[in-house]
Amino acid sequence: MATPLTADRLLAALHAEGVTVVEHPGWRTHHRNHKGAWGPVNGVMIHHTVSSGSAASVALCRDGYAALPGPLCHGVIDKAGTVHLISAGRANHAGGGDPAVLRRVVAEDYGDRPPAPRAHDGSAGAADGNARFYGFECVNLGDGRDPWPAAQLEAIERTSAALCRAHGWSARSVIGHVEWSAAKIDPRGFTMPSMRTRITTRLAAAATKPPKPAAPSKPTQPAQPSKPQRPATPRHQPFPGPSFFTARTSSAVITAMGRRLAAEGCGAYAVGPGPRWTEADRRSYAAWQRKLGFRGADADGRPGRTSWNALKVPYTTKVP
Template identity: 70%
Template sequence: MATPLTAARLLAALRAEGVTVVERPGWRTHNRDHTGLWGPVNGVMIHHTVSSGTASTVALCSRGRPDLPGPLCHGVIAKDGTVHLVGHGRANHAGGGDPDVLRAVAAERYGTRPPPTGEHQGSPGAVDGNRHFYGFECVNLGDGKDPWPAAQVEAIVRASAALCRAHGWSAKSVIGHLEWSNRKPDPRGFTMPDLRTAIARRLAERPAEPGSPPAAGPGTPRHHPFPGTAFFRAGPSSPVITAMGRRLIAEGCSDYAVGPGPRWSDADRRSYARWQRKLGYRGTDADGWPGHASWQALKVPYTP
């Protein structure tokens, strides 16, 4: 179990994992916290929407229905692989479920599937899933025929891995709605064991050692691995600093009068603080000293 990520850290974790994110206005404070607790969190739950069309689905998941107020999840994963953030905090997505499943997920101790669920919303032994799970709604009709494009499946894997990596969870912290409630069929069209296998592979990928280029296939952009905060605090002179500064300028986060240059400077730190604020960091989290998640999101080209 864990304390829920702040909105800023959630956004940074997704971007660091290579997820394309769209922020719906007001998502950071859109929640159902007034109706019950949010956290501790134990995992991620995957759903299908029984709908088509990105814009209409995002709007529905944000506002909800007359019988179920929104947000209906934290993020909507579109067919093109874009993740639309619609809420942060308690969301109406999981409902009641099986306490045996919650215990198995929290302990990350089960085989290919969690124990069979025998509970649902309103049943005597059900526990509150809205308190304990992040939720992603994935645009799909849920009829077993509507396709799951590779970009969408990859986004599901990356978004799930981002939250697992941020909390130190394994892939066993990711479940489907059908594994939580005995009245739910979603997601339909792929199996959760297969999805967890893909998430586990993603989590097994380790960042390259500082100073070494990450592996990349033909035509794949190569980004410089995070060299560690101590690298910047030492006031280095390195082409990495120049490459970082150019990326900050490209992101509209420049506080440079001239440059950037290879020597770490106050202008670099002020510019990087702008980048942190752009990601949603506030206060001491936006002090201008690079951290792993914000660096990964910046995608600084590899500089030998």
């Protein structure tokens, strides 16, 4: 179980995972917290909207309708792969579901998929999914024929991975509405086991933004035939853990971190970053956290996993 991310930390986690985000007006305070608990959270739930068009789908999920007031999710993922944030609190997306499924998601101990749900919204003993899951509605008619573009599937993968990474969950904490409620079929058109496989692969690597394609250049001499090669992916320093950053620590990793902070316009160094963790490093890192949107105790200058992944410190050395 985990405390829900604040709006700032949710946004930072998505940015760190390379998600394209649109913040809709009032999304930070648009929620249903007055109607029930929000948290502890245990996972991410994926839905389809049964609608078409980004603007119309966002409006529907933001406002809801008479029988089901909005917000109907935390974010809408459109076909272009953009995540439209509309809420940072309790949302009417999951409804009641099977408590046996919830237990297996919490334990993350199921195989290919959770046990088939036997409960649904309104049934006796159903668990409150609106309190326990982040919800993302994906623009799709849900008829099994409407396509799922690659960009949209990648956005679902990145969004899910961002929240799993922020909370320390595995991909088994990501389920579809169909896996939660016996009365639901969404998402329809791809399988949740295949999506969890994608998320697992992403979580095994450091968070990276999609690389920009290199501009073409003319060869200076006749090109020689060669086998096609994949473009190299930048290697970033994994988060070494909060205990790494102490006055006793001396490492090339801290120097590399300081150079990245300076490059981001957050350097508070009188001379320049060095290998030993200092108060200047803490002030510089606090400026970086504030740049990401963190406030108060979340911007104390002590590195955390989400802000570290967003900084993208070049790989320097293995941390002891």
